[in-house]
Amino acid sequence: MASTNNGVQSIERAIAILRCFTEAKPEWRVTELADRLHLHKSSISRILATLEQEGLVKQNEETGKFHLGVGLVAMAGVALGHLDARRVSQPHLNSLVEICQETVNVTILDGNECVNIERVASPKPIRYVGWLGRRTPTYCTAAGQVLLAYRSPEERQALLPNPLVVYTDKTVVDAAALNHLFTQVRQQGYAIVHEAFEEGFSAIAAPVHDHTGQVIAAITISGPTFRLGPGQIEQFVPPLLATVARISADMGYREA
Amino acid sequence: MASTNNGVQSIERAIAILRCFTEAKPEWRVTELADRLHLHKSSISRILATLEQEGLVKQNEETGKFHLGVGLVAMAGVALGHLDARRVSQPHLNSLVEICQETVNVTILDGNECVNIERVASPKPIRYVGWLGRRTPTYCTAAGQVLLAYRSPEERQALLPNPLVVYTDKTVVDAAALNHLFTQVRQQGYAIVHEAFEEGFSAIAAPVHDHTGQVIAAITISGPTFRLGPGQIEQFVPPLLATVARISADMGYREA
DNA sequence: GAACATTGTTTCATAATACGCAACAGATTG
DNA sequence: CAATCTGTTGCGTATTATGAAACAATGTTC
Known part of the structure; x- marks a missing residue:
């Protein structure tokens, strides 16, 4: 996951994770994301924990899978209003x-x-x-x-x-x-x-x-x-x- | 901006920035965000540049102010679908x-x-x-x-x-x-x-x-x-x- | 118009943070 | 039951993000 731009890498990684969630695949496991993004699963786990604490993703406790959270909807509402x-x-x-x-x-x-x-x-x-x-x-x-x-x-x-x-x-x-x-x-x-x-x-x-x-x-x-x-x-x-x-x-x- | 949790700090900072954009104040300057979040403006500028490159914020070239971007809407659509x-x-x-x-x-x-x-x-x-x-x-x-x-x-x-x-x-x-x-x-x-x-x-x-x-x-x-x-x-x-x-x-x- | 203030960006040195590794506990599979 | 898989956590350290300073452009004031 080489960044060819000079962005803040860990923020880019967080966004790359968010982008994996699509209509076609709205739920992901830590290991799946790690494979997909070629990052270590501990990094994925830590980033997801941060995103979950902020409401941008949510983990299904039964399955352990993550999906996007309602926190994104509130932000998008402001974006739409603009x-x-x-x-x-x-x-x-x-x-x-x-x-x-x-x-x-x-x-x-x-x-x-x-x-x-x-x-x-x-x-x-x-x-x-x-x-x-x-x-x-x-x-x-x-x-x-x-x-x-x-x-x-x-x-x-x-x-x-x-x-x-x-x-x-x-x-x-x-x-x-x-x-x-x-x-x-x-x-x-x-x-x-x-x-x-x-x-x-x-x-x-x-x-x-x-x-x-x-x-x-x-x-x-x-x-x-x-x-x-x-x-x-x-x-x-x-x-x-x-x-x-x-x-x-x-x-x-x-x-x- | 002390983080009392063990999240990834730079991701938390990015999200804190996104959260500043509200219906009441949908546009912000780098310096305003820096004042509000008690971060150095160079950090704010760099984080915003990363968010802009990913479509989550957008800068009005004439005014220099930033507002939330359409990239959030696409993510929220997936969240809503869930x-x-x-x-x-x-x-x-x-x-x-x-x-x-x-x-x-x-x-x-x-x-x-x-x-x-x-x-x-x-x-x-x-x-x-x-x-x-x-x-x-x-x-x-x-x-x-x-x-x-x-x-x-x-x-x-x-x-x-x-x-x-x-x-x-x-x-x-x-x-x-x-x-x-x-x-x-x-x-x-x-x-x-x-x-x-x-x-x-x-x-x-x-x-x-x-x-x-x-x-x-x-x-x-x-x-x-x-x-x-x-x-x-x-x-x-x-x-x-x-x-x-x-x-x-x-x-x-x-x-x- | 000159002086000053404000803005957002860029460079740099370095300290802090995020990283990957390894271990772990719990769940799943054959 | 053993092997495998899963997501989390602790740790040492190298990498990354940081804040300070400089800069160029724009805006404001007199």
């Missing part, structure tokens, strides 16, 4: 959910990934995938395509992972095809993606602009493909575009 | 909001404070106070009173801060009066609080029980006192009690 895109979008989201009866998200770029910073859930029963805080790739999600489409080609290239991962048989990884998609997004003002990241899920997203004209967030309507497949999801274009226009105006955007 | 009370409650919350047209929260105890772990927003315009991740005291909030009421007197005593802070002229801090309130909560099965924590805000809360019978969360309907004052908020008792009964049943609770 996001203009979230604050300005919120008053508009309920009416969009009323209209479309599907889940709506606000998504921003963090590094080269998308992060969901708000979610208003569909009233309909469905397995939920757009949870708050979830990180997703850019090129194969509707929100991500919107967030990339309005960037310069150089910026876009820098933001795309290399190699591009194929998630489903609908994932587009061909550079020319992707560029065509981005052009289409800019022309239409929205992106539609069917099952390119997760099978059985579809989404439509449109951009929120701030007062400088930059695209700072995407508003997404998403749900199961059996409800939002081709020919069905298009009905949401008008209310989605109207919503992002209102949010963008509230952000101080003036269309040229 | 909370049974949140997961089990979610399918029930939209219909409760439909009925009451006010904001609904799921709240749990963390240490001796309440933390909101879910929120479905009211469709009505109002200044929002029950944000996700927000920490609030127990004794003067509806959720907190519910979460305390079903504890043993010893546990309750240990969970109450000393001294009890007075937030408004409606805050009850007299021990006998508080105990009377807790008894009332247990008899009624819900708590109603008008302006005891924040002027102009009222809330009603009821308990969610798990399969062992323990109260593990409170479901709260809250809003402005002008809409939910005495004589008005009582209309929400039946739907609230029905909702917590359903959630508790889903948690495996069987009423004695």
